Amino acid sequence: xxxxxxxxxxxxxxxxxxxxxxxxxxxxxxxxxxxxxxxxxxxxxxxxxxxxxxxxxxxxxxxxxxxxxxxxxxxxxxxxxxxxxxxxxxxxxxxxxxxxxxxxxxxxxxxxxxxxxxxxxxxxxxxxxxxxxxxxxxxxxxxxxxxxxxxxxxxxxxxxxxxxxxxxxxxxxxxxxxxxxxxxxxxxxxxxxxxxxxxxxxxxxxxxxxxxxxxxxxxxxxxxxxxxxxxxxxxxxxxxxxxxxxxxxxxxxxxxxxxxxxxxxxxxxxxxxxxxxxxxxxxxxxxxxxxx
Amino acid sequence: xxxxxxxxxxxxxxxxxxxxxxxxxxxxxxxxxxxxxxxxxxxxxxxxxxxxxxxxxxxxxxxxxxxxxxxxxxxxxxxxxxxxxxxxxxxxxxxxxxxxxxxxxxxxxxxxxxxxxxxxxxxxxxxxxxxxxxxxxxxxxxxxxxxxxxxxxxxxxxxxxxxxxxxxxxxxxxxxxxxxxxxxxxxxxxxxxxxxxxxxxxxxxxxxxxxxxxxxxxxxxxxxxxxxxxxxxxxxxxxxxxxxxxxxxxxxxxxxxxxxxxxxxxxxxxxxxxxxxxxxxxxxxxxxxxxxxxxxxxxxxxxxxxxxxxxxxxxxxxxxxxxxxxxxxxxxxxxxxxxxxxxxxxxxxxxxxxxx
Numbered sequence: 001x002x003x004x005x006x007x008x009x010x011x012x013x014x015x016x017x018x019x020x021x022x023x024x025x026x027x028x029x030x031x032x033x034x035x036x037x038x039x040x041x042x043x044x045x046x047x048x049x050x051x052x053x054x055x056x057x058x059x060x061x062x063x064x065x066x067x068x069x070x071x072x073x074x075x076x077x078x079x080x081x082x083x084x085x086x087x088x089x090x091x092x093x094x095x096x097x098x099x100x101x102x103x104x105x106x107x108x109x110x111x112x113x114x115x116x117x118x119x120x121x122x123x124x125x126x127x128x129x130x131x132x133x134x135x136x137x138x139x140x141x142x143x144x145x146x147x148x149x150x151x152x153x154x155x156x157x158x159x160x161x162x163x164x165x166x167x168x169x170x171x172x173x174x175x176x177x178x179x180x181x182x183x184x185x186x187x188x189x190x191x192x193x194x195x196x197x198x199x200x201x202x203x204x205x206x207x208x209x210x211x212x213x214x215x216x217x218x219x220x221x222x223x224x225x226x227x228x229x230x231x232x233x234x235x236x237x238x239x240x241x242x243x244x245x246x247x248x249x250x251x252x253x254x255x256x257x258x259x260x261x262x263x264x265x266x267x268x269x270x271x272x273x274x275x276x277x278x279x280x281x282x283x284x285x286x287x288x289x290x291x292x
Numbered sequence: 293x294x295x296x297x298x299x300x301x302x303x304x305x306x307x308x309x310x311x312x313x314x315x316x317x318x319x320x321x322x323x324x325x326x327x328x329x330x331x332x333x334x335x336x337x338x339x340x341x342x343x344x345x346x347x348x349x350x351x352x353x354x355x356x357x358x359x360x361x362x363x364x365x366x367x368x369x370x371x372x373x374x375x376x377x378x379x380x381x382x383x384x385x386x387x388x389x390x391x392x393x394x395x396x397x398x399x400x401x402x403x404x405x406x407x408x409x410x411x412x413x414x415x416x417x418x419x420x421x422x423x424x425x426x427x428x429x430x431x432x433x434x435x436x437x438x439x440x441x442x443x444x445x446x447x448x449x450x451x452x453x454x455x456x457x458x459x460x461x462x463x464x465x466x467x468x469x470x471x472x473x474x475x476x477x478x479x480x481x482x483x484x485x486x487x488x489x490x491x492x493x494x495x496x497x498x499x500x501x502x503x504x505x506x507x508x509x510x511x512x513x514x515x516x517x518x519x520x521x522x523x524x525x526x527x528x529x530x531x532x533x534x535x536x537x538x539x540x541x542x543x544x545x546x547x548x549x550x551x552x553x554x555x556x557x558x559x560x561x562x563x564x565x566x567x568x569x570x571x572x573x574x575x576x577x578x579x580x581x582x583x584x585x586x587x588x589x590x591x592x593x594x595x596x597x598x599x600x601x602x603x604x605x606x607x608x609x610x611x612x613x614x615x616x617x618x619x620x621x622x623x624x625x626x627x628x629x630x631x632x633x634x635x636x637x638x639x640x641x642x643x644x645x646x647x648x
Contacts, residue, residue, distance in 0.1 A: 048366060056480070059634040093561065124502050132507070143492055171558030180465035228456030239492045245456075249495060252357035252457020255383070 036265035060262035076154030088166025112160035120224030158211035169203025202289035209281030328361020328374030358404025373578035376460020398617035400516040403527035421473035426490030453512030468561035543569040544617035
């Protein structure tokens, strides 16, 4: 009797938690749509392609921010993938156990726990001078801050996400497959390259998309080092702006209905972009998964 | 085992709650709630702390930004708002009832830069506007050179640094530029955030200062207080009367020695005062003229009026040590009239008394 009761209570708790999450997500989405109605009415599709963001003259176009967000995130991803994949292989195959392995593993995961404002100011005082040095050598305007610096910071921030997941799936590759490959005379490099990576790739991709989602939404660290200009960038060393950082910068002082609603519409845009990338990620992960 | 951990966490949460809650529930006398500008926050915390010790009235102030302060006052969720920019006529018309502005202190915005040896530079108004418009791009341009004979200026590019977040500091600066440059007024105009024609943005005073300190050849603007505390070089600016004025607490205060309108909503940038620093501005407390709203008690309204009087009089002596510019005599006089006009149920709260 008592056992039965706890069973139903447990079920109800599960249902409640699951439904709450769905309700929360839907209501956030609806709130964003409701909040951005005035701006949707005023600008329509121009909001997506407009290049001017001028609160004084109430002209709002979000294209530079949309572009800045995608550019910094994908650049960060490109920088982080070689590192995160190497760490995954290193920890998932070469050093599965032992104190060295656990030290490195914990260090990588600790990276995910550092508050982003600390990344931001570390970037401003350490990374920016280094990037400026490179910029002077390359003979581009030596701002130091900009898309490249933001992408570097983001890359460091997202490595733990893809590395942890990658390590798990690589460690899970069944040893009989590996041993079969070895018995055919494959070298260790060949086993990793031709057997383990293909087997684990859906998991590795899932980790990469998880980290991409993190990069798109990152706010504080990017705001500090991106340079915050509303111009359209001409090179990756130019300052730019992202959707998350324009909201963080301007929301507190935004007065006027249209201005506020335009900022909320950027939030909506960010929500939609994240959702689209998640869906694409799911699709790819499913497509390339190994079927056994 | 898991259950134990779970219970411990719940117990700890409840305990923390109990530590925080009593202060609010049992210590209640009259508590005033304010929110708004970040610029006067250090001064207000000091004033409110002393006021609490003297009168036993607790004032809770949240520095959420000028725009946020205005919004929350319009939504009537606070007793007073605080703002570095006065509310526009349209905003005041949208309000449910009349809103009053009471000046409490003055602030100034200074030009800071990063040049070899950090010489003290003199700027004319048009030069500043042209630098921030991106029209003067070299440090050894004749416009800068002619005003600074004897200073060795490098042949390097000027990199403009501005605030990226909405800010009263930006408002004072671009308000000044709009007054002295026709081109600025037409192209960029004024606001807490503008569409900058040149340069890169840093978040907050510390963001701008950080970028300027790091980028050779850069120029930016910060609050006077921030520059004084961090010993940053500050440019000398030519005012309307033709005098080159060094930004100090005194020259900021004296910028307010002009005719102030009765509602105190005035921009004192490009001041007529001959020894006033031209990039200065008031910071205000915003309250409703009629205090009986949302079921507020008369005692609370009286407490608020008392606080405002104290801040504009006795409280002024805390400004200078914190590097804020105290109100000028003229400004205090106007503030007194505004505070006297506050009513409860249509009756003046302060009456004819000279001091509460």
